[in-house]
Amino acid sequence: MRINNNMMAMNAHRQLSINNDSVSKSLEKLSSGYRINRAGDDAAGLAISEKMRGQIRGLNMASKNAQDDISLIQTAEGALNETHSILQRMRELAVQSANDTNVSVDRQALQAEVDQLSSEITRISKDTEFNTQKLLDSSFEDKVFHIGANQDQNIKLSIADMGGKAIKVEQEYTVDSNDLKTGTGTAATTVAKFVSVGGTIGTTTATVAGYYEVAGTAASTVLFRAANEAYTTSAITLGVNIYSQTEANVSITTINNAIERVSSERSKLGAFQNRLEHTIKNLDNVSENVQSAESRIRDVDMAKEMMEFTKQNILSQAANAMLAQANQAPQTVLQLLK
Structure with missing residues (x-):
């Protein structure tokens, strides 16, 4: 028996340190909710997790971009909806003027309203904007909508000129x-x-x-x-002229063509919006699945880790008790000296 080096106590102390370290790590994982809190916990897992996190955040921002794009399209489509309403009213006036029960004074009054409505169509095209960008004056051309998590994952949109001159209800000659x-x-x-x-x-x-x-x-x-x-x-401003029965008939055709052109542009915007809505659903689905994969790599299994914590805690208490017993062993040497 030796008293200078108590090997049993040293071994018990080493095991106690190991168990205490395991308890500390389990507590850290349980309190943070992460299996990987530092690179030393899982170097490869950390690298994969960070790459996935970048993709997840990119997907979430792309989804937000697509939602902003839909808001822009809805702004333009709402303005064109009002343009449609104006054109329908202009057509009513043209049909009314085509009836020869109207005299010259009546048609002048009808023409006055038509002129104001035509000017309003042009005003709408010039003033409709989203985030200071004009939408309906032909300047919104080949605009890029970024709808992906990585570079060059985008689509383009152009919106045609929807002013009175562009849809042929207002013309100006110098x-x-x-x-x-x-x-x-x-x-x-x-x-x-x-x-x-x-x-x-x-x-x-x-x-x-x-x-x-x-x-x-x-x-x-x-x-x-x-x-x-x-x-x-x-200058001379022409376009929808309903001063006579003949001109009113011509104007009905002109307005019909304008309505068709606005309808075509609205249909294009509606189709683009539907596409973006499906894009958002796909982005959200991909983000959800990638996040699930990242969670399996980085997040801790609480039930499993609690089981590990309980085991290490019991072992730590046992090692502490054994260390106390090992420290009592040299006391038996005193019995030999009596």
Whole structure:
């Protein structure tokens, strides 16, 4: 028997340290909920888990992107829905004007409303925007919607110009007049006023109720601007014209074509929205499955770990008791010395 080195106590102490370390690790896993809390717990598992976490977060953000894309499409489609309503009202007015029970004054009143509605269609196309981006003025072209967790996983969308001119319910023509007559000493000119004849642009001659005196020498440069009788510059705006029965019939066809064009654009946006809704469902499904796989790698099995903790805790208590017994062993040497 030896008293300088108590091998039984040393062995019991070593086992107690091992058991206490295992208890500490089990407590850490149970309190954090993770099987891997540091690289030393599972180096390969940690690397795989982090890669999966990056994919999961990318998928979740892609799903959010797709939801934002749907909001943009709904904004544009809502504006086109209002455009549809306006066109239907314009068609009603054209049909009403096509009836010869209306006199000229009646058709002028109907035309006044048509003009306002046509202007509103153009205003809607210019002012409809999402996050400061114009949607219906032809500037929204080849816009990229990123709907994946990795690079280059995207789709593109273009929205056509839905203004009054684009759908043919409003047209503007600018007519220049530069036919000047020259004479000895003074210059004279006659300015023609343009009118609409049977839905086409025609001309007639009219004398302006006033004149301009232009002073200068032969080397002078003179700018001449055509103006109407009130001396204000103007352009000719055409499109839906229901001033007569014939023109009203033509306008009905024009408006029908506009309605079809808006319907086509709305159908395209609706199909795109449906696609994005399926994209979101797929992204959420992939994210769920990848997260499940990542959980199996990184998360702790609470029942199994609790069982391990209980075992290590009992072993630790047993080792502690055995250490106490081992420390009592050298006391027997004293009996030999008596």
